[in-house]
Amino acid sequence: MTDITTYPLGDRAVRRIGYGAMQLAGPGVFGPPRDHDAALAVLRAAVAAGVNHIDTSDFYGPHVTNRLIREALAPYPDDLVLVTKLGARRGDDASWIPAQSADDLRRGLEDNLRHLGLDAMEVVNMRFMGDGHGPTDEPVEPQMRALAEMQREGLIRHIGISTVTAAQVAAAQQICPIVCVQNQYNIVHRGDDTLIDSLAEQGIAYVPYFPLGGFSPLQSDRLQAVATRLAASPMQVAQAWLLRRSPNILLIPGTSSLAHLEQNLAVASLVLDDNAMAELNAIGRVA
Structure with missing residues (x-):
């Protein structure tokens, strides 16, 4: 029987609800957390609840989330997969400044390894900057070659790619195997439908961000109505829709609150029947 609660990420099986560390940093993902001890508690509670996939980056803070992860969780559980991203400082x-030269990427990787206390990263996502709203058609080859070189050196085990088009994913795959794609995608932002299905056929994970991003007021009202009927929050319903949308979708909801962490993890038991899915799919067609 297929285990629908996990999906491969590289050569590791991770639970489909992970944790995104970005919100542990201060306002604007900059500076220290509002409550240091609370941040540590959230990380420990997530892992204690079975989360074994944490998404982070050394440009969160900068350096803040990685240091918190190390303080809270090292020595790391054997099944814990830490995923970082490079491409900015x-x-x-x-401000967010592109850092995409080979030297920039190597320095970024070294920072991640040092602050996390690791000899190698399990997964590194190459984060392209796009235009602020989504991917552009910029070449990906120089950056992917730089990551592939560090992979050959044993500093990176698996490589992913973020904020990209299907054509850019295909170009990256000519250079190195890709184990995950991280893009914006949700009930109303459906531009990656075909890409998700293609990745699923290849056994490649898709990690969406901004599960409530880009909704119009009317669309938000429609989502709220569905959530009220299901006795759940709009965020929970949006995440449950993603889990049902395709088996290769991995979630990385982030929070600095224990209460919100519990709500995010409860999504695993939220059942959307065919009628609920049809109603949620229709939200994306509301102007």
């Missing part, structure tokens, strides 16, 4: 004014 933070300015002193909290």
